[in-house]
Amino acid sequence: MEQNIKRIDATFSVSGQLAPSDLQALPALGFRSVVCNRPDHEGGPEQPEHGAMQQAAEALGLNFAYLPVQTTGATAEQAQQLRELLAELPKPVLAFCRTGNRSSKLYEAATQGTREVRQFDVVVVGGGSAGLSVTASLLKRDASLRIAVIEPNTEHYYQPAWTLVGGGAYDVRDTVRPTGEVMPKGAQWVKASLCAFAPQRKVVLLSDGTELGYQQLIVCPGLQLAWEKIEGLEETLGKHGVTSNYRHDLAPYTWELVRSLRGGKALFTQPGMPIKCAGAPQKAMYLSCDYWRKQGVLASVSVEFNLAGAALFGVPTFVPPLMKYVEAYKAQLAFQSNLVKVDGPNKTAWFDVTGADGQVTRVEKRFDMLHVVPPQQAPDVIRRSELADKAGWFETDPATLQHPRYPEIFAAGDVCGTTNAKTAAAARKQVVVVADNLIALRHGRALPKRYDGYGSCPLTVEKGKVILAEFGYGGKLLPTFPMDPTVPRQSAWFLKATLLPWFYWQGMLKGREWFTDCKPD
Structure with missing residues (x-):
């Protein structure tokens, strides 16, 4: 309720x-x-x-x-x-x-007329990766802009490293900083929650009872993890062998479970799409298996990956090299198997499995370790607004990232109702498109930039090696470097574990736009 x-x-x-x-x-x-x-x-x-x-x-x-x-x-x-x-x-x-x-x-x-209205040139909804980056990019283009960033949380996270934390390859303390430290200089941080949109009046309503007026609005609140959609899950997360790398406080528990497991059944799950970083569910499995193999206990661990979908990865080019690791780790794949219920104390999970005939069967499975990826959806405030598409995501032109009915409103990041992968790498290119297009709109010019759907998923198939999957709309390969992207590489691991975290804090959040050109057809 x-x-x-x-x-x-x-x-x-x-x-x-x-x-x-x-x-x-x-x-x-x-x-x-x-x-x-x-x-x-x-x-x-x-x-x-x-x-x-x-x-x-x-x-x-x-x-x-x-x-x-x-x-x-x-x-x-x-x-x-x-x-x-x-x-x-x-x-x-x-x-x-x-x-x-x-x-x-x-x-x-x-x-109307009874609330306090504070006016800004640009209002940014969300102080996550997309929100702070687009704010920094706008201020680099025009330092005189009056920009408000609506963000209730006092801590900012580098979420792409949580998979590494769960694999024992990164310190969780290095994934968080105070929001005040990473807020772009020149922006005004509004520490409140968004309650509603009033696009006809060009205002947003906040939880503290005030309204913010805008000339342009950028919507980037991320997505919502729907833990509650899996019966019994919320009560048992972080104990009884149930964990998830999708939460900052649980990623260290994943590593604790991996280190302590010497045998038994390890279940990994992936819900229906879209989700944040579609490769992250299987990355948790690969890093766990690699550790168990190096410890000599993999033969005693029965590994199973339950996917709600019918394919291991959405871009077919990367399935063969990934299958080599699935086979090497002797992991079982259970397609069209969706986690619906968990009983942590009794170490039992239930999956709705769709057969070839379309019939759904409820299947009970025991576990010693369960890594859960929750269902994901647009935030409630988006889904219930007139700015949403039929699926509840923010309705936006896939190329310009502009709302089709409210041209002064743009979006970036996971909330976009576009078909690109929902990753920080996608946001990195989206924010440049939005920043350039918004400035052009303010000056009455045609929108110059087009987003090509770029997203990147560094697939950590073992500790020290990564398959760097980069692709755009329609699964088109968009590699940054002139190398075969299907080959696991140590250099890609260095990029994932060392260079990208540094670039995130020192580059992306500061408006540095390296390697951000989009290449539309």
Whole structure:
């Protein structure tokens, strides 16, 4: 229930359609009032009438109001009615409709003119790799720009090294720095969360109740790890042999498990696409197997890689060299096998396996070590906004990275609804495209840059060797160096483990744009 609620500010939140049973959780979440904005009989028979909702709410001590809004949008009279309700109802208030969008827009209309609005030339949503890099690149082009970076977290992470941490090849302490230290000089850090977009007014709404106005907006909040979609997982992460390199605090536990395992069953998982760094799930397996082989215990460890998809890697060119390592490590591949449930104390996992006939079977598997990669999705604030595409990702032109309906809005990084690999290397090239195109837009010129879908996945097939997979849209190979990219190389390991982390902190986050030219067809 809680994950379906979107907080607009300290006093008002929205959600999609609620059932009477959903209301039971609201008092514990602090809500005191409920507003129904969905007209009765709009949906099918599963939609409860507002009378039933009111009865259930009042039985729980919640105040209830019915203010139906049609799908065509709220009227000025309805905005005034909500203003009056907000003056009367005990707070916090939760409003709902079919998806939450009508409730959000009604609240925007009702509170317009009552919020503090701070104006900037450019607002950047997200202080991750893409957000800080595009900010630095913009300030290099025009140091006079007034740029706000919305980022609630006080720590900034170099996530590509977490796989190395899980393989015992990198110190986790070197993957984190205070956000204040890496914030580009000249930008204003707004330490708050984004609650909603109001693109018609060119403002964004923040968790502290303020609004930021912009001339241009860059959306790069990354993606959301949906741990909760795997039953029982959240309760057992970091114990009972269950780990993941997709979290800073868990990557060291991966290495602890790898070092201590002398035999038994090791399961590695990969959910359905898209995910952050599609090669990372199998990289965890390769580094673990390499360690067990060098310790002489690999023969005692039964290794299995469960993939929700039907292919080992999305670019066919790299499958044969990867299969050589799968075979050398004697790892079993279980295709179309999706992790759905975990019981850590009993060391049991369940997978939904799709057969050749399309039938899905629930399969139980025991484990001694389980490395989990969670399902991934766009952040809630994106998925529930009008800026999202049908899959919930930020809708953007795949070449210009500009929103098709709001030309003053761009995106970069994992949130983009484009078909490129979601990697830091992709963001490195995207931010240059966005920076050049945004500056051109500000000066009334045609957008000069096109993104070719470049992404890079350094596949750590053993400690000391990497297959450097670089490719763009459609799986087109885009190697940076004139060498066979399918060959595992020590030089690529040096690039992955030493040069790229240094370049990230000292180059990319400081607006240095080496090797960033895109080459569209």
